[in-house]
Amino acid sequence: MSLQIQMLGTGSAFAKTFYNTSALIRSNEMNILIDCGATTPRSLHDIGVQPDQIDGILISHIHADHVGGLEEIAFRLLYQYKNKKTKLFVTEPLAGVLWENTLKGGMYNPTEGFSRLEDYFEVIHIEENVPTNILPGLTIEFISTLHIPHKLNYSLFINGRTFYSADTQFNEELLVQEIVTKRNCHTILHDCQLSGNGFIHATLEELLSLPEYVQERIYLMHYDDDMMNFVGKTGRMTFIHQHEVIEIPE
Numbered sequence: 503m504s505l506q507i508q509m510l511g512t513g514s515a516f517a518k519t520f521y522n523t524s525a526l527i528r529s530n531e532m533n534i535l536i537d538c539g540a541t542t543p544r545s546l547h548d549i550g551v552q553p554d555q556i557d558g559i560l561i562s563h564i565h566a567d568h569v570g571g572l573e574e575i576a577f578r579l580l581y582q583y584k585n586k587k588t589k590l591f592v593t594e595p596l597a598g599v600l601w602e603n604t605l606k607g608g609m610y611n612p613t614e615g616f617s618r619l620e621d622y623f624e625v626i627h628i629e630e631n632v633p634t635n636i637l638p639g640l641t642i643e644f645i646s647t648l649h650i651p652h653k654l655n656y657s658l659f660i661n662g663r664t665f666y667s668a669d670t671q672f673n674e675e676l677l678v679q680e681i682v683t684k685r686n687c688h689t690i691l692h693d694c695q696l697s698g699n700g701f702i703h704a705t706l707e708e709l710l711s712l713p714e715y716v717q718e719r720i721y722l723m724h725y726d727d728d729m730m731n732f733v734g735k736t737g738r739m740t741f742i743h744q745h746e747v748i749e750i751p752e
């Protein structure tokens with residue numbers, strides 16, 4: 503089975519000309535969403551994917567540019583698509599804060615019997631650091647990565663050979679030793695802050711310090727609106743674009 507990743511958005515949290523960074527893992531048999539930011543439902547609409555065609559959603563962390571579209575997807579499945587539920591693949595601790603700290607405000611509705619995350623989604627807890635076959639042909643591993651100190655955040659290995667950073671601080675050892683040397687990942691999708699101090703994201707300057715054999719595997723995402731000013735200035739790395747499709751190894 504051939505698998506692709508289609509970027510739904512490639513923008514930062516504050517980008518106005520790119521949708522929030524999220525992606526679809528696609529095959530003839532499935533559409534699995536990686537994150538669902540505030541602008542993701544609009545991007546899904548652009549490419550003609552309806553909420554009932556989403557077979558599952560993977561969540562990296564609870565910033566609004568990664569989960570701000572979940573309420574719309576859940577409400578549309580419930581009210582427009584007559585009580586349909588999609589699968590939500592999430593670590594157990596993240597499921598707790600996703601409901602209590604983010605979704606409950608808009609979605610808690612005991613009058614109609616909706617008071618838990620499970621009332622809206624088929625919640626499937628994925629254990630951290632354990633490669634888990636979530637659908638035929640698709641194995642996901644959530645690994646804990648550092649974004650905001652003391653807050654849960656996960657990057658993903660997809661079928662062991664593709665790394666998707668979601669939002670993370672630069673981690674040279676993870677990229678060089680674990681992702682490339684040990685796991686031999688050929689495709690790395692990495693968030694990138696183009697200018698200024700990173701603090702919570704990898705900066706372009708930091709990523710440019712990587713050896714060329716690592717850089718050439720990296721697609722840059724989660725960038726600001728001034729991305730065009732940096733074309734040709736990203737070493738061996740390339741920008742991935744909104745709605746672009748790349749093949750991923752099984």
Ligand SMILES: Nc1ccn([C@@H]2O[C@@H]3COP(=O)(O)O[C@H]3[C@H]2O)c(=O)n1
Pocket residue numbers: 514515516565566567669701702
């Ligand atoms: N210490 C922080 C925390 C947050 N932020 C900004 O808020 C955004 C939240 O979504 P994000 O995609 O993680 O990017 C964060 C920063 O732009 C920031 O710039 N500095």
Ligand SMILES: [Zn+2]
Pocket residue numbers: 514515565567568669724
């Ligand atoms: Zn983000």
Ligand SMILES: [Zn+2]
Pocket residue numbers: 563565649669
């Ligand atoms: Zn974030």
